[in-house]
Amino acid sequence: MKSIACVGMAVADLIVGPTDSFHFTQDVTLLDTVTTKPGGDAANVALNLGAMGVPVSLHTKLGSDLFGDWLMNTYAGEGIDTQYVNQTDGDSTGVAIALVDKHGERVFLYRGGAVDSLALSDLDQSAILRHDIVHCSGFFLLPSLEEKGLPKLFAKAREQGVKTSLDVGWDNRGRWLKTIGPMLPNLDYFLPTLNEAQQIAGKSTIEECAQYFVDAGVSQVVIKAGAKGAYAHDGQIGFWVNAKPIDGVIDTTGAGDGFVSGFLASIARGLPFKDAVHTANRAGAIVVQQYGSTGAIKNYQQIELQGNNYEAVV
Template sequence: MDVITFGETMVLFTPITPGPLRFTSSFQKTIGGAESNVAIALSRLGHRVGWTGRLGKDEFGIYIRNFIRGEGVDTSGVIFDENNPTAVFFKEMRPMQEPNILYYRNGSAASRMVPEDLNEEQIKTASFLHLTGITPALSPSCRETVMHAISLAKKNGVKVVFDPNIRLKLWNKEQASGVLNVIAAQSDIVLPGLEEGTILTGKKQPADIAACFLEKGVEAVVVKLGDKGAYYATKAAQGFVPGYTVTRIIDPIGAGDGFAAGFLSGLLRGWSLEEAVRLGNRVGAFALTTAGDVEGYPYWSQICQDRRDTEVLR
């Protein structure tokens, strides 16, 4: 297994036409969840990936499991909960603005996740454990599950990659900062966005944000800067990698998860940190070109369809 990840995946309803949801009568059904987004993107890039989570034992839960499994991701660790439902969310496509996201996830099956749901044998076979800051925000038991996953990874020599992915609809800045800084300090690689980095460190410049995490013992930090690219740093090196120009952005949701997948793909291929960041930027740019969380993620054949593309990447 190259990467193992877990968290909440929901059924996503995206309106066929833009505008206020009160005027919408037709939706496209798909899925969305930061961790499964990363898993699917990595699978398309040719890696062996596992995703696990707790889903409702309902039609939506079966749909999610089948969708993710159909993308070549190992879902053998998925647990179906007979007592709690699968969560759903809606995108409201607003002209000239980013989509408005409406979640219906309180009391979901995923929020009932407990440490016993994790399979140590599955984690120990992976090169990387990918975590986000969404899961610990769902409930105290989910928080315990994340910390248990970190302890299992460390016990088995598995690198921990942490994307803070702060969701202020789930908790406030103070709560998020307290919990996520603890997780970051136990991670090997941290991937904050610029605003997230400021919330967690109080710093505003990428280099200062990275320095704060490095002082906590993190091996490598990549600060995502949106269309401007990304700044990376270790104790020995640092640098900036510009982003890719996307002439027409359809939907920005999922770009950060695409970056994480591309970045991890680069590391798994033995590339340097700078090369991995460049691949992360490229995969993230693909995500901007279609509606939906995962629909735009490229296959490795698309990344390498022109030899010059690979030369630019590396």
């Protein structure tokens, strides 16, 4: 089985809900659920991959504080290789507060903290490049890594025959293609959401976006389309993998990370690209049926068993 290095965001998630409104004129808003979970795109993917039996290491930055210690203990308890997780006294651990409505949709209040300063100098490049795949999550929320550090790391990975994978997140600074454009030729797998893909490519349809990325040099593209499933392009042809409706959606906080985890777990097992997209849909469907981004996926066999319940291809 292939090994994977996960690079990027790691934060503590505080998940509250359900709430459909929030008013500062109202002193108290009553909630049914307040829970703390490991969060951050890279950490979520690492935890899910570990649960699915994939050899994985996490490369990120935390504060030397209560949340940082808790996350380190959580990662270690889940069997994640944490020797490359830096804890710094210079800043606090990042926190994301997820406000979840009754339909499971969410918005975030976010402070990156220590991960905002994650730079190439914080990463053990030789350790990362000993893996078969290097995956980065939350690209646009890594200001000290996105423009100078990660492009160099991915270029070096491609030179050494290491596969590269990228999931971007939302660019609040609105730079999109200007920032990520130089990286596209060094991507083996690119996994944006439809909204992100439209912003980067400047195209309106999902098919046009996928073709744009392939033309820009990406080897294989998977564009996440929420409840519809995903549109993928293998470099030759594009195709849809549709997702069936799910009863009882509780929290979509970790849907995208679950999707990416399922995809990479299949790639690590040597499955064909199209089969990996199938698995991605299944994993995303499992994650949205509980609060938080991690913990719902117990093992790889669980995703295989759920296939007939959650997926159809057109």
